[in-house]
Amino acid sequence: KQEVTQIPAALSVPEGENLVLNCSFTDSAIYNLQWFRQDPGKGLTSLLLIQSSQREQTSGRLNASLDKSSGRSTLYIAASQPGDSATYLCAVGTGGGNKLTFGTGTQLKVEL
């Protein structure tokens, strides 16, 4: 059974800092990995999708890497802003990518 763990569970940083969120998974036989953002009481916004054959994806200030063999992914956020405050979830896709197993999330707070 696939298990997905995210560290840290919560993180508070000053504005402008670069930060790294970690995601690990137990079964390396994945189809893809996605990073999502969830604001309180809201649904999920897809940030980055990495296929199993890829090593990283970039979008603006966000960069996600994938090391499938070691079961790890990181989300790098550059020059953090208060608007980045949210819970960040990683999800591993199996079964053709359609079945997502979610991590427990990292709650990020960026302070002025």
Place this chain on the structure above:
Amino acid sequence: GAVVSQHPSRVICKSGTSVKIECRSLDFQATTMFWYRQFPKQSLMLMATSNEGSKATYEQGVEKDKFLINHASLTLSTLTVTSAHPEDSSFYICSASGGLGDQPQHFGDGTRLSIL
């Protein structure tokens, strides 16, 4: 693009009531739709996967007679919580995908269900 609308956003009702939640893909055809449940401070748990025109596939431990899923068209899926009880109170989120895993799932804003 790729907007998923979920309605209602919040429901408060008495125990024993059946509640229907709608999930619509507004600007794309959703071959597959997914229903998740999220308890406070926990992550999302997949409840079931539905393909248009087919019966939903439920995850282990999810009662299919309790959580009725219909995916009658490429833009609409519904989840009906039948005879809801307080333990069914949760945050329910749907997502939709236009194809296989090379396309991301797009999520609705969720429905907060509170059973009194």
